[in-house]
Amino acid sequence: MKIGRREFLKGSLAMSAAAAMIAPRSVFSQTAESKVEILINEPIAKIHKDVYGHFVEHLGGVVYDGIWVGEKSKIPNYNGVRKALVDNLKKLNPGVIRYPGGCFADQYDWRDGIGAREKRPTRVNFWADTRYKTTKNYEDLPDGPQKYESNHFGTDEFVSFCKMVGADPYLAANLRSRDVRVFMEWLEYCNAPANLTTWSAERAKNGFKDPHKVSFWGVGNESWGCGGDFTPEEYATEFRKFTAWLPTYGVPLKLIGSGPNGGDVNWTRKFFEGLALKGGRQINKLYGWGLHYYSGSTGQQVANEYTENEWYDLLERSNRMESLVEDHWQVMGEFDRERRVKLAVDEWGAWHKQDADVPAGYLYAYAGTLRDALISGMHLDIFQRHADKVVMANPAQLINTIHSLFHAYEDKFILTPNYHVFEMYMPHMNATAVRTEFISQKVNFTRLDAQRKEIPANLWGLNGSASINGKTVTLTAVNPDAKNPRETEININGAKIVSAAARVLTSNDIHARNSFENPRGLEPKDEGVKIPVGGKLVYKFAPASVTRLTLNIA
Ligand code: AHR
Numbered sequence: 290m291k292i293g294r295r296e297f298l299k300g301s302l303a304m305s306a307a308a309a310m311i312a313p314r315s316v317f318s319q320t321a322e323s324k325v326e327i328l329i330n331e332p333i334a335k336i337h338k339d340v341y342g343h344f345v346e347h348l349g350g351v352v353y354d355g356i357w358v359g360e361k362s363k364i365p366n367y368n369g370v371r372k373a374l375v376d377n378l379k380k381l382n383p384g385v386i387r388y389p390g391g392c393f394a395d396q397y398d399w400r401d402g403i404g405a406r407e408k409r410p411t412r413v414n415f416w417a418d419t420r421y422k423t424t425k426n427y428e429d430l431p432d433g434p435q436k437y438e439s440n441h442f443g444t445d446e447f448v449s450f451c452k453m454v455g456a457d458p459y460l461a462a463n464l465r466s467r468d469v470r471v472f473m474e475w476l477e478y479c480n481a482p483a484n485l486t487t488w489s490a491e492r493a494k495n496g497f498k499d500p501h502k503v504s505f506w507g508v509g510n511e512s513w514g515c516g517g518d519f520t521p522e523e524y525a526t527e528f529r530k531f532t533a534w535l536p537t538y539g540v541p542l543k544l545i546g547s548g549p550n551g552g553d554v555n556w557t558r559k560f561f562e563g564l565a566l567k568g569g570r571q572i573n574k575l576y577g578w579g580l581h582y583y584s585g586s587t588g589q590q591v592a593n594e595y596t597e598n599e600w601y602d603l604l605e606r607s608n609r610m611e612s613l614v615e616d617h618w619q620v621m622g623e624f625d626r627e628r629r630v631k632l633a634v635d636e637w638g639a640w641h642k643q644d645a646d647v648p649a650g651y652l653y654a655y656a657g658t659l660r661d662a663l664i665s666g667m668h669l670d671i672f673q674r675h676a677d678k679v680v681m682a683n684p685a686q687l688i689n690t691i692h693s694l695f696h697a698y699e700d701k702f703i704l705t706p707n708y709h710v711f712e713m714y715m716p717h718m719n720a721t722a723v724r725t726e727f728i729s730q731k732v733n734f735t736r737l738d739a740q741r742k743e744i745p746a747n748l749w750g751l752n753g754s755a756s757i758n759g760k761t762v763t764l765t766a767v768n769p770d771a772k773n774p775r776e777t778e779i780n781i782n783g784a785k786i787v788s789a790a791a792r793v794l795t796s797n798d799i800h801a802r803n804s805f806e807n808p809r810g811l812e813p814k815d816e817g818v819k820i821p822v823g824g825k826l827v828y829k830f831a832p833a834s835v836t837r838l839t840l841n842i843a
Contacts, residue, residue, distance in 0.1 A: 321778035321827045323729035327755045327762060328782045329842075331724035334677040336717050336756055339384035340669070343456070344636060344683040345447070346391035348416045348690050349643075349652030353434035355688035355697050356450060357442040364700050369441075370450050373702040374688060374695055378454045381694075381711050382718065385459040385505055387635055387683050388447050392416070392515035394507070395465035399475045402443020403495055409440035415515075416652055435650035444479065445492075448501045457505060459545070459635075459681075462531065464509030465517040469531050479503040480538040504543045507635070508532060511581065512547040513556055521556045525563020532574050545633045545681075548579035549617060551609075557617050561624035572625050577633030577681055582613055583691070584664065585640035592641035592655040593800045597771050600660055600799050600833075601734035603639060604769045605748040607664040610637065611671045618678045633681035634672065638692025639664045640685075646805060647689070647698050654689040656696040658802040659811060659833060662706035662794055665692070666753075666767045666835035669714050673754035673765075676722035696803075703808040706801075709794050713813055713837045716763040720756035725764070727752050729777070732770050751775045751830060762786075762840040768830040771799050775830040784842040786826050789818035795834035 345351060358364040358371050365372040389397050396415045403409075417436040418427045430436045444460070451458045460479070462472040474488055479501040481489035489500065508531050510516045512524040519527065524547065532544055549556040557578070564571040584607040595603070614632060621630055644655040665684070672679040684707065688695040694708040729750035735743040753766030762784075768775045779786075794813040801811045818838065820826055830836050 321776045323751050323775045323777040325779045326726045328724040329757050330783050333722040336673050336676045336722050337680045338718050339681040340672045342384040342681050342683040343687045344387040344685050345687050347389050347393045349435055350654050350689040351686055352442045375453045383456040385457045386451055387459040394461035394510045395463050395516040397463055402440045406441045412438045414438040430650045458503050459505035461507035461510050480540045502540050507545045509547040521559030522563045525560045543576035545577040545579050546575050551582045554616055554620050557620045575630045577631055580632055580634045581636040583640045587640050588642050588653050593658045593802055598734045602736045607667055614675050631680040632678050635683045636685040638684045640691050653691050656802050657705040658800055659796055662710050663767050665707045665710040670754040673722045701805045703803045706811050709813050710835055713792050717756045720758035722756045725755040760842050764838040766836050768834050770832050772832050774832055777828055779826045786840045787843050788841045790839045791816040791818050792837045795831040799833050
């Protein structure tokens with residue numbers, strides 16, 4: 290039976306209103322308590338592969354020794370790059386990888402990172418002297434490439450790494466401490482045809498005769514903060530200057546502007562106004578508008594210590610990403626009527642304190658928990674619900690810092706729960722996102738306000754996204770309820786489900802994680818799903834879970 294969307298929503302809203310007012314859980318368990326309606330006839334947009342992008346910065350243990358172990362290392366490597374990382378990342382079919390920062394980018398001179406490694410200069414790494422006082426002070430950090438940047442990993446090593454894993458490079462230009470010329474020379478080094486210019490000859494001398502063909506370029510990073518402390522008006526002027534008459538060398542350039550810090554819509558509005566001062570064509574230069582948002586404690590609280598209320602609190606704060614996407618998109622539309630510029634959420638994730646099992650210099654390195662996995666699922670679902678707006682997203686960062694997919698120290702290497710979510714969500718890549726309605730009872734919890742007084746708060750009880758690829762519908766969903774499953778009726782509007790399968794990441798322990806001692810403590814499991822003959826699909830989403838349902842339709 291086809292259910293009209295309005296009819297479905299009317300029924301569902303009545304149901305959730307009733308649920309909110311009176312119904313105890315047992316009343317709902319007589320029939321399915323939640324409902325998901327997948328509207329396959331309402332496509333949103335193709336889910337861009339780069340929504341499954343990544344981010345690598347010279348920060349703590351990300352590059353040294355997360356990625357780069359060196360060619361002579363005992364740790365298995367491909368030309369100096371950690372083999373286990375390449376082998377596992379490749380499986381995820383990654384989109385773009387952003388590099389070299391982050392804040393590091395605006396203190397970096399790309400010319401330091403090319404040529405014979407033993408001749409490259411050593412610098413103090415931006416992050417070794419961080420103003421984030423939640424980390425150790427500079428003088429307390431052990432010596433090593435995390436503190437004294439050896440530049441052994443630079444443009445050529447990065448592009449080679451991208452090639453090894455099948456990703457596209459996305460380079461961020463230094464707008465704070467180097468001028469336009471240095472940016473243009475980097476472009477020339479990467480993209481100019483073999484041996485036609487001094488910089489392309491230099492590239493060939495370094496072993497890379499063919500151009501790297503880098504399309505994605507970030508014009509600064511967090512230019513409102515570490516990237517220059519600009520006002521949005523000033524940044525608009527800098528952006529125009531940096532992007533005026535860039536040589537393309539036949540490589541289509543996709544420029545990404547340094548967007549807002551979370552909800553700062555003023556930054557977005559004033560920047561676009563600043564571009565428009567020189568006429569509408571300025572906006573055409575932009576491929577993407579960056580957006581950065583971190584939940585978590587910016588390094589103050591350990592990743593795996595939280596109460597049930599804190600579990601919900603962080604999930605709810607991560608959910609803020611949805612309104613950020615919507616709010617900035619709305620402002621962008623005031624200037625970009627044709628909607629040519631899309632959002633590039635090129636830093637997202639939950640930020641905690643580093644684990645004790647890595648050295649002090651491995652800033653914000655931790656293995657993450659089930660809570661982080663749910664945050665990954667929530668974010669990917671949000672981006673997919675807004676596939677018409679978001680063309681790129683990059684969790685911060687790939688390995689050994691913040692919301693990472695991998696955790697490594699010397700010969701130890703593990704996959705974090707975030708990795709598993711990325712693997713589970715892969716069928717969405719390049720599929721068409723479709724409108725999907727989720728109806729469920731909210732979860733209630735308390736959080737502490739600024740005065741540490743408990744205040745009531747809530748979060749949806751089930752949410753996710755769906756996409757279609759041929760006869761396969763992929764539904765991914767997060768159940769944030771720490772204790773209760775969600776029995777859910779699932780309908781595909783206009784199609785019959787003939788078979789289904791589930792892949793579930795969950796645990797009885799909301800603090801579950803992987804560690805060097807127990808590397809496979811938390812992994813997804815496959816489950817069969819029975820479709821009753823002529824009946825409705827009712828699926829019970831496990832408590833504290835991320836689930837992928839593969840639904841094959843007639
Ligand atoms: O990802 C860590 C840092 O967070 C990045 O360098 C910066 O852009 C952001 O503030």
